[in-house]
Amino acid sequence: xxxxxxxxxxxxxxxxxxxxxxxxxxxxxxxxxxxxxxxxxxxxxxxxxxxxxxxxxxxxxxxxxxxxxxxxxxxxxxxxxxxxxxxxxxxxxxxxxxxxxxxxxxxxxxxxxxxxxxxxxxxxxxxxxxxxxxxxxxxxxxxxxxxxxxxxxxxxxxxxxxxxxxxxx
Numbered sequence: 242x243x244x245x246x247x248x249x250x251x252x253x254x255x256x257x258x259x260x261x262x263x264x265x266x267x268x269x270x271x272x273x274x275x276x277x278x279x280x281x282x283x284x285x286x287x288x289x290x291x292x293x294x295x296x297x298x299x300x301x302x303x304x305x306x307x308x309x310x311x312x313x314x315x316x317x318x319x320x321x322x323x324x325x326x327x328x329x330x331x332x333x334x335x336x337x338x339x340x341x342x343x344x345x346x347x348x349x350x351x352x353x354x355x356x357x358x359x360x361x362x363x364x365x366x367x368x369x370x371x372x373x374x375x376x377x378x379x380x381x382x383x384x385x386x387x388x389x390x391x392x393x394x395x396x397x398x399x400x401x402x403x404x405x406x407x408x409x410x
Contacts, residue, residue, distance in 0.1 A: 243340055243341065243342060243345060246337050246340060246345070246368055246372075247337055247338060248402070248405075249337070249368075249372040250333050250334045250337035250338070250372075251334060251401075251405070251410070252398055252401045252402075253330065253333065253372060253375055254330035254331070254333070254334055255401050255404075255410055256375075256376075256379055256396045256401070257290075257326055257327075257330055257379070258327075258330075259394040259395075259396060260287075260379055260382055260383070260394065260396065261287075261323050261326060262394065263386050263391060263392065263393060263394050264283055264287065264319070264382070264386070265319065265323070266391060267283060267386075267389065267391060269319075271283075271389050272284055272319065276385055276388065276389075278381045278384070278385060279378075279381065280312060280378075280381075282385075283382055283385050283386075284314075284319075284322075285312065285314070286378055286381055286382045286385070287322060287326070287382065288312075288313065288314045288315050288316065288322065289311060289312060289313075289378060290326075290375060290378050290379070291315055291316075291322065291325055291326055291329060292307075292308045292310070292311060292312075292313045292315055293311065293371075293374060293375075294329050294333065294371075294375070295307045295308065295315075295329065296308065296311075296354060297367075297371045298329070298332065298333065298336065300349055300351040300367075301336065301349060301364070301367075302336060305332070308354075309354060310354065311354055311355075344364065345364055345365050345368075346363075346364075346365070347363070347364050348361055348362060348363050348364060349361070349362055349364055349367055376398075379396060380396075383396060
């Protein structure tokens with residue numbers, strides 16, 4: 242099972258790089274415009290993904306900064322947001338790479354950002370949710386790119402796996 246999460250962490254970093262490469266080509270007005278998605282804009286969506294990754298990593302590891310809002314704008318400018326995203330992806334890959342079967346069979350205890358209620362959850366299903374959540378919001382960002390007439394990158398997990406197998410990811 243650890244191999245699956247190592248794959249997901251690698252895929253996550255790869256997909257984020259590709260998405261940021263595409264988002265970097267947007268004019269700033271398009272990047273920031275409210276397009277009716279859950280976090281309004283490409284800027285809001287990318288910030289949300291970083292915010293929730295930090296929230297979950299704090300839950301998983303007990304360390305790191307975590308915002309207290311799901312719609313937090315952690316970085317106003319694209320360049321610093323991208324640098325923070327890359328750093329967080331390296332942190333995720335390193336942490337996932339250090340998990341073993343015993344830890345994956347364990348649980349985590351946390352509070353949601355929106356309520357004081359404490360939750361206890363097995364780690365493995367929490368990781369499944371976390372990686373799925375990232376894919377969900379990257380899909381929204383992908384749709385924004387397409388709607389803005391931009392070339393949206395291939396982000397399928399299967400495509401990534403084929404690239405890894407070919408040694409070109």
